Amino acid sequence: MTHWLHAIANSGFFQSGQVINALWIGSVVAVVSGMAGVFVVIRGQSFVGHVLTDVGAAGASGAFLIGLNAWYGFLSFGLLAGTGVEVLGDRARNRDIATGIVLSFSMGLGALFLYFDTMTTNASAPMLILFGSIFLISPAVAPLVVAIGLIAVASLLLLYRPLLLSSVNPEIARSKGVPVRMIGLAFMVVLALAVEDGALVIGALLSTALLIGPAATAIRMTSRTGLALLLSAMIGTLATWLGITLAYASYHWPPGGRGWPVSFFITLLIFVFYLSSRFVPERRRMDKRLTQGTV
Numbered sequence: 001m002t003h004w005l006h007a008i009a010n011s012g013f014f015q016s017g018q019v020i021n022a023l024w025i026g027s028v029v030a031v032v033s034g035m036a037g038v039f040v041v042i043r044g045q046s047f048v049g050h051v052l053t054d055v056g057a058a059g060a061s062g063a064f065l066i067g068l069n070a071w072y073g074f075l076s077f078g079l080l081a082g083t084g085v086e087v088l089g090d091r092a093r094n095r096d097i098a099t100g101i102v103l104s105f106s107m108g109l110g111a112l113f114l115y116f117d118t119m120t121t122n123a124s125a126p127m128l129i130l131f132g133s134i135f136l137i138s139p140a141v142a143p144l145v146v147a148i149g150l151i152a153v154a155s156l157l158l159l160y161r162p163l164l165l166s167s168v169n170p171e172i173a174r175s176k177g178v179p180v181r182m183i184g185l186a187f188m189v190v191l192a193l194a195v196e197d198g199a200l201v202i203g204a205l206l207s208t209a210l211l212i213g214p215a216a217t218a219i220r221m222t223s224r225t226g227l228a229l230l231l232s233a234m235i236g237t238l239a240t241w242l243g244i245t246l247a248y249a250s251y252h253w254p255p256g257g258r259g260w261p262v263s264f265f266i267t268l269l270i271f272v273f274y275l276s277s278r279f280v281p282e283r284r285r286m287d288k289r290l291t292q293g294t295v
Contacts, residue, residue, distance in 0.1 A: 017139070018135045018136075019135070019244065019248060021135075021137060021139055021142055022134040022135050022137070022244050022262075023241065023244060024142065024146065025134065025137055025142055025145050025146065025200075025201065026134055026201055026237075026240040026241070026243075026244060027237050027240065027241070028145065028146050028149035028150070028197075029145070029149060029194075029197045029198050029200070029201045029210070029240070030210060030214075030233065030236035030237040030239070030240040031149070031153060031233040031236065031237060032149045032152045032153055032193065032194040032197060032198075033194045033195070033197070033198045033207075033210045033211045033214070033236055034210075034214040034215060034218070034229070034232035034233040034234075034235065034236035034237070035153060035156050035194075035229045035232060035233055036152070036156060036187075036190055036191050036194040036195075036211065037049075037194075037210075037211040037212055037213075037214060037215030037216075037232055037236075038215045038218065038219065038225065038228050038229050038232050039156075039163060039164075039167055039187060039191075040191065040211060040212065040215065041212065041215045041216055041219055042164075042167045042168065042219075042225075043167045043187075045191075046208070046212055048082075048085060048188075048191070049191065049195055049208050049211050049212065050208045051081065051085070051103045052078050052081055052082055052191065052192055052195040052196070053078075053195055053196075053198075053199050053204045053207045053208060054103055054106055054107055054110070054204065055077050055078060055080075055081035055103065055106040056073070056074040056075070056077050056078040056081070056192075056195065056196045056199050056204060057074075057106075057110050057129050057199065057204035058073075058077055058106040058107070058109045058110030058113060059072075059073030059074055059075075059076050059077025059078065060073040060074045060077075060129045060199070060204070061073065061110050061113030061114045061129055062077075062109075062113045064113070064129070065113050065116055069138055069140075069141050070128065070129060070200065071137075071141050071144070071145065071196075071200050074196035074197075074199050074200055074204075075148070075192075075193070075196045075197075077106070077196075078192040078193075078195060078196035078199075079189060079192045079193075079196075081106065081192065082188040082189060082191060082192035083185065083188060083189065083192075085188065086184055086185045086188040114129070128203075129199075129203065129204055132199065132200060132201055132202040132203035132204075132206070132207075132262070132263050133261075133262070134200075134201045134202070134244065134262050135247075135262070137200060137201075145197055145200065148193055148197065149193070149194075149197055151193070152190045152193040152194055152197075155186065155189075155190050156190055156229075159183060159186055159187065159190075160226075162178045162179075162183050163183055163186075163187055164225055165178060166178050166180045166183045166184065194211060195207055195208075195211060198210045198211060201240070201262075201263075201266075202262065202263035202266050202267065203263050206263050206266075206267050209266070209267045209270050209271075210236055210239075210240075210266065210267075210270065213235075213236075213239075213267075213270035213271065213273070213274050214231075214232040214233070214235035214236035214239065214270060214273070215228070215232045216274060216277075217231075217232070217235055217270075217273050217274045217276075217277040218230075218231035218232035218235060219232075220277040220278070220280055221277055221280050235270075235273055236270075238269075238273075239266050239269040239270045239273065240266055242265070242269055243262050243263075243265035243266035243268075243269055244262055244265075246260070246265040247259050247260055247261065247262040247265055
């Protein structure tokens with residue numbers, strides 16, 4: 001293990017501009033996704049997170065088609081979908097219907113855009129959109145991704161108490177004067193930012209893993225929401241850093257000369273972390289602690 005780490009350190013790993021860029025972006029995205037994911041798990045909105053990635057993929061395909069960076073497409077379509085689902089679905093059943101309608105339309109639109117992408121512009125667009133490539137993120141886009149991520153983190157911290165109460169018990173939140181609908185809409189915007197940034201790192205098909213996996217692992221390890229936010233961000237960041245390191249090292253693995261996908265390593269590590277957390281006794285439910293005023 002020491003020999004392997006020494007070889008990585010002497011291979012120019014920390015002197016590579018692409019690697020440093022990937023580490024910065026990956027860290028910010030992992031923190032945002034991990035923190036937002038805790039509330040996604042509490043609110044039972046895992047499916048919505050998956051929908052946002054699919055809708056964002058349609059936007060990224062359209063961005064490729066007109067010569068823009070895929071991130072702009074991910075972000076714009078994700079924000080439209082997130083706010084649309086929340087506005088159209090005022091009840092759980094209506095939200096499911098609205099989500100299904102948005103998903104089906106966006107997938108059809110994305111298929112059309114990808115068809116034209118492969119015919120006219122970039123034959124590799126489907127792979128980049130669906131599975132990501134953190135080493136190929138443009139340095140010009142990196143500051144924007146980091147800035148958006150920091151804004152999302154600040155928003156979650158600002159919304160923390162009312163968002164937690166409205167997530168666990170909307171009726172109690174309303175009785176205390178919390179604007180549940182507005183809080184839900186604000187969170188959906190933050191969720192869209194987290195999901196679409198994650199799609200840029202590990203692809204539209206896999207970004208849900210970065211959103212849900214660390215959060216589910218952290219929630220099994222602690223019943224305190226604040227600590228779960230911290231643990232989830234740390235787990236996601238650790239998986240991202242190790243995934244980038246392994247992907248870099250894989251250039252020297254068989255068949256040689258071609259690195260393995262970063263998204264594979266990140267999702268594998270998240271899966272391993274979650275399985276490991278199954279051996280930790282599950283803590284008391286957060287909603288019980290909240291109603292007792294101890295969260």
